[in-house]
Amino acid sequence: MSRYTQLSLEERCSIARLREAGQSIRQIAATLDRQPSTIARELKRNTGNRIGYQPAYAQAQTSARRWTGSRLERDEDLRDAVLARLSAGWSPEQIAGRFEREEGRKVISHETIYRFVYAQLKRTNDTKWRLYLPRAKIKRGWRTKGGWPRTHGKCSIHERPPDIASRQIPGHWEADCMLFRTPGPAFLIAHERHSRITLAIPQPRLKAQTVAECLTRLLEPLAPELRQSITFDNGGEFYRHHLLASQLGIHTYFCDPRAPWQKGGVENAIGRLRRALPTKTNPTELLPQQLDAILANYNNTPRKCLGFKTPAETFNLLHFGCESTPGSSPG
Template sequence: MGRSYEQLSLDDRCEIARLSANGSSIRQIAAALDRSPSTISRELKRNRGRQVGYKPGYAEQRARARRWTGSRLDREPGLRRAVLDRLGQGWSPEQVAGRLARDYGRKVISYESIYRFIYAQLRRTSDYSWRRYLPRGKSKRGLRGKKSSSPASFIEGRVSLAERPIEAADRKVPGHWEADLMMFSKYGQAVLTVHERTSRLLLGIRLVSKVARGVARHLVRLFADLPNSLRQTVTFDNGTEFACHRALHGLSIETFFCDPHSPWQKGGIENAIGRMRRFIPRKTDLATLSNARFRRLVAAYNNIPRKCLDFRTPAEAFSRVLHFECESTTPPLQR
């Protein structure tokens, strides 16, 4: 049966001070208080004043000051401001903790401490605006609806994801993309999003309509400006807005589709859209969102550090890939 331990009380400290002043050894004091010698030794070392020696009242104050008095974010206003500022920009607690560690070369705070701080504010204040600091901003998980029939049979030339090149799956080779529509509450409003699997770069295009020909035309214009090696494959779900996917074949881009009812197979773009919801919620009226504001929000997403990138940002990761590609394809100087 394990031994139970209790904190020293003020009476215990008074007895320690009396016995120590009388010249008793640490083991004699420990025997008198029925404590271990290490407890008495630690108490005398940690709670002794340099000038006053060991005094019960002073020792009690020192011990209380060391006890946990709340979250570090409660105790350190500077750190709290730095964390909340980044959370307010759309960073997740894990991204905040990881980037601080990268910037300072040491662990500053854990993401679990940040989560606990936010949840503590929700409980303490009942102010649900604190949820805006959380990655999804939800208090409850939504229920999944029943599966309906899939429009996959209406897509000509559809190739299953199972036939996608193996190098696209491990994310080590750039040039493999995922695409999807970011939908909104107001009928007809949508944003075409594409996501590069290696760098996690996200590009967004506001759509006037979801007609398949128009969506394909936007995709062709977007990928036409990239080097050949950075436009190898694109993966879609089975929405009919991607029915004209074969227009990309003219750029030597292979197109693949998820299995019916399996959008998780293109998890990168699904996760990216979920993150973008913090900036552009589903209830947003795109007609009131200026193009400049829209571009700034996409840029904000691409400048948030990611754990999977060793807390680099997608913009930093893609710029490195693009730089190396341009360097490797630049023709040598003629002598």
């Protein structure tokens, strides 16, 4: 049995010519060595009301029916669900992972979401589509950052125990400051490496004493197991780091000069928060409840590294686990 093949453009030209000559469907089929049903179906599906049967028009109609497009182009409900989560600040990988966790099967890949957004950006020439993406970039790629040297009298990050680098043990933090175009005010960002929980404290000015006191007040209520160490870059605002060691017993470590990427957790957190807090933001005009909502959205977004649980879920398990250990309850 011969395998069926689609009609070619040349065959469609022959159909049009023979049809104009007054031949029947069976005569055309015999000439082209095709089944009469094939010719009948071709004429029925690809004949225009006004132009009749034209080879170019028939070829275009067939191509249009065979084009399926992106999965998100075809599935309106899935597209709306994906765009809603992108608007909420989720990354494509978080969306794909959460769908798989909820449905128990792979629903869509993160690469499909990326390709859909970039296809829309190219097709519509509307740069607003980039705002759906975590870094809001026109083109995909990586960017690097620099720093400045301040290392005297500080414990190097290379002296940290290997357990901290593995992220498997909770209680190890990273801190940095989120700066804005307006000079002076900033946000002090603290990030826990295991759970990825991220906290922010407004700072009117980046004074070393104030920064150290804020971090002390932030970490003091936690169980000792959840505040073992903290890593900084070489900014002068962390000059009073020894207060954390003396008052809370926290070990402090510092990145190499011009290498803030060595505390990648808090750098990544700041990059994600930039979507809601761009550099043009004036921190003094941001209401406390607005900042709380931004942090709540960040901490309740699932993460691939956590098995698509959220940082809030993970940290709550750690926190309550420490509270329930023997000797941790009030006596």
